[in-house]
Amino acid sequence: MDAPFLIAAVLTLLSAIAAISLRNVVHCALCLTLTFLGLATLYLQLGAQFVGLTQIVVNVGAVAIVIVFAILLTRSSDNPGESRFNKGAIWAGLICAAVFATLVVAINTSYVSMKSGAPAPPLTVEKIGHELMGRYVLPLEAIALLLTAALIGAVIIAMKESNEKGGGQ
Amino acid sequence: MTLETWLVFSAALFCVGLCGALIRRNAIIVLLSIELMLNAANLNFIIFWRYGVNADAASGVMMVIFSIGIAAAEAAVGLALVIAVYRHFKTVNLDRIDSMKG
């Protein structure tokens, strides 16, 4: 248990907890950003440098922003007195605890045991590029298609509907 | 640093995300929690890549690259949906959006 991991882990976890439990929704989004950053550090610690930086660029730079925009666009007129947790929150908490317990039990009882602290394997960006264009070219094209579709879909869904006859109250 | 520790941490992160998805009323926070869960899974991939059998293979990393991409797309579409829902129901309070009831 070395210090960098510990600090990063704690930071990430705390900000994650904060993200889900703060009252102000914008604060939650900002804490999410913090969580992503923490995760990026952890990636770097694990030696996946490209992934870590991609994490920052995509998640922090795009996803979190989109979330903030969505929050701004859906400023709800909830009465402030209302709780931010729903009715079955206790049960949900218990369930999550159960899930966590299950996972820990699974981890601990699994036969996968690794050596600790192996040196970081060398994985250059060039190698990643080679992989993408070589072995993983098909997923690449697929994800391109997916992204296009998602883009168009999101635009259409979120677009303001004009001349809707009869529907949409 | 053992594999188990990393895994436990990743599990904890996942469970936090799950908790958020189950607890919060606001649909956007739920999506946010789902992002958390996805990221926890990504972390899992990298952990296993790092402490895996064949450290040379790039499969873990590739997987995560794709996963991040997909997560982003999914976040976009999901939030677009939330906006559409907000337009219809005038709220993003999940307690009120129960017309799928029965």
Add this chain to the structure above:
Amino acid sequence: MSEATQTLWLIPTLPLLAAGALALKPRDNRGAAKALSIGSMALALLLSVRALLESLNLQGDHGVAREFFNFVWLSFGAGEAGVLKLGFVLDPLTAVMLVMVTFVGLLIFIFSVGYMERDANFKQFFCFLSLFAAAMLGLIVSNSLLLLFICWELVGVASYLLIGFWFHKPEAAAAAKKAFITTRIGDMGFLLGMVWLYAETGTLLFYDGGAGCLEQGAIAALVAKSAAGGIAVSTCIALLIFCGAAGKSGQLPLHVWLPDAMEGPTPVSALIHAATMVAAGVFLVARMFPVFAAVPPGAEGGAAALTIVTWVGATTAVFAALIAVAQNDIKRILAYSTVSQLGYMMLGIGVGGVAVGMFHLIMHAFFKALLFLGAGSVIHGCHEEQDIRRMGGIKDHMPWTFYTYAIGMLCLTGLPFLVGFVSKDEILVSALHGNTGSLVSLLPFLMGLFGAVLTSFYMFRQVFYAFFGTYRGEASQAPHESPKIMIVPLVALAAALVFFSLPKVDPWGWFSGFLEGGHQHEIPTGHIALVIFLSVVAFLVGASLAYRLYFKRGIGSADAPDALEERFPEAFATLAGRFHVDELYEASVIRANAWLARMADLLDRKVWNGITQFVTQVAVMFAWFARLFDEYVINQGFDFGCRRVNDGGRVATKPQSGAIQSYLRVIGISLAVGVLLLTWGCSGS
């Protein structure tokens, strides 16, 4: 078998065909009515005469000659016991009856042509008359008790139709009904006797070559068996059959219909209620004589059945004669006279056998028919007046009628040496001869004698009232002689009677020989002389009494009381009221019948109807229950079931709350459970 026997069936069939043809013709076809009925009757007469001649031919020295012709009518089983045979018989009894019925019938048919001239239902009258003639003739020629019974009933039907011919008169309709019902009561006994006879002997044929029910074998069997009370079966059967005869011939308890039957037209009274139908009862007894006379071998005295017949006959003779003394309707006097004479006939058969009774029957038919036709002529001539008190002095206005009537009346009363005297005398002789010395057994004779006195008295009374003195009716309408067509039959009958009375002819000698096949009774001459003397005395006593009371004193006006009535008012009133027998029946039998009918009606309306209603109500109740069941149990049960399913569905949809996070919770739990299972499953294996 002779030709006559083979064609015997034609004799009843010809009038039957005439009746059938007339029934189909339109209402006012008088020519056809006259031609068909008189023609068929004339033909029947010719055939009957031929049959008589044939029967005379067959006559031998031993026993009675008989020819019969049987045929199978119904077969309902195997063997001899499974067939019902009918047949015709030609024997002396049949032959003489046939000739009498056809001769008298033909004369009455001719008389009716004149009498019913003005009636609207002329054709129907002759149709019914022909039907009656057919039935009567069928009854006579029948060789089977069953065929006889069928014809017997037909005769009753025809009598009903004829008595009630003027049906618009309520008295006529009531009289017809009374006749039918009274004779029906007697016929019940007849039917029982017939069935019993069939059960005992296995056959209803009279003569069947030794196997018939009147022949030796059967009679012996009947006499040997005895029913309850030690009475021989033959006596029981005989008495039951006598019930039928008593009804038809108007013997004492069942005589009430005969006087009322005078409501019918006079030819009907003449034919049916003087000569033929009422004689059918006597004929039946004569036909069934072997059964009546059968005595068990070694038994003392005469047959019990014959004794009862004798007593009933004697009582009826006196009873009816007493009533006749006080009647004022010309036909009613003759009716009661008929009842009385029928009693004599029964008495004759009872004490003297078939020949004695039958001789009186045949002779009586002639002179009674003559008297009735004469009365019809009188009524016709006096413009439908029937009360003798309103007649008088008719002998001057209607001479032909008077003289013929006188002949008939003298025969009836028994003027010595007329044929009526002979027939009545034979009866009295047999009655005297059959006595066993005790007073009781002498009584029938004494009653017969007393009846003779009365007969003489009332007939002379009637004649003095109607024919002598001055006319007491309406002055403007003097009586007139009847047309020729009505006089001719009267003359014919009177001539026949005169013929029979001639000493040379001696009908009795010939008759008894013919009928009984040569064996005569041995009667001491002293008895015969005594009886003749007493009969003459009886005649003179009656005649002189009537003469003194009615002729010498003269009859004042129509409303003057009867001479007897002045002397003995209560007795006269009882006699005039016919001994109140009708009232007795009305009070007892008819009331009981009405009560029974009321009870039956109540039973029907209340009990059976009640039960039916009850069953209906039960059915309705079942239906109501079924409806209830259907509505509440089935419908609501089903509804309840459906609602439960509905509720179940509703409960099942509760998890589908629309709240996404609850779904997620479920997924979370499932995930945890799944992983655990996986882990433990893997680690276990």
